[in-house]
Amino acid sequence: MLYLIFTYKYSDIQKDYQITQTNKEIWEKKESLIDKENYFAYINTNAYKDKVAKNSQNKKNPGEEVVYIVTKDEVDQYKKIETQDQIYSEKEPIKPTYWMTNLQKWIYYIFNTDIRS
Secondary structure, eight states: OHHHHHHHHHHHHHHHHHHHHHHHHHHHHHHHHHHHHHHHHHHTSHHHHHHHHHHHHOOOOTTOOOOOOOOHHHHHHHHHHHHHHHHHHHHSOOOTTTTOOHHHHHHHHHHOOOOOO
């Protein structure tokens, strides 16, 4: 008789434990679903889309001014790159085939004659 009482009581305790664990898992899943719904709702807002467009595509809204805060080293580096590009472009001669069409270029390369004139 005691054996049956203990086995039934033990099975009841196991069932209660499984029920509480299942309820806990359900509650955690509901919380994660709510968090995901809030995240997707935030992603679909116009403010978030505007923020992403501004960050990734360097866009701005009408009437809005964008101010970039940079260090003096970054400015000097940018000026250095800008002047190097200008020096490179000034020293580079214009190729004789620059304004030619493809047919004119082929004739120039094969026969070494300019047919533009």
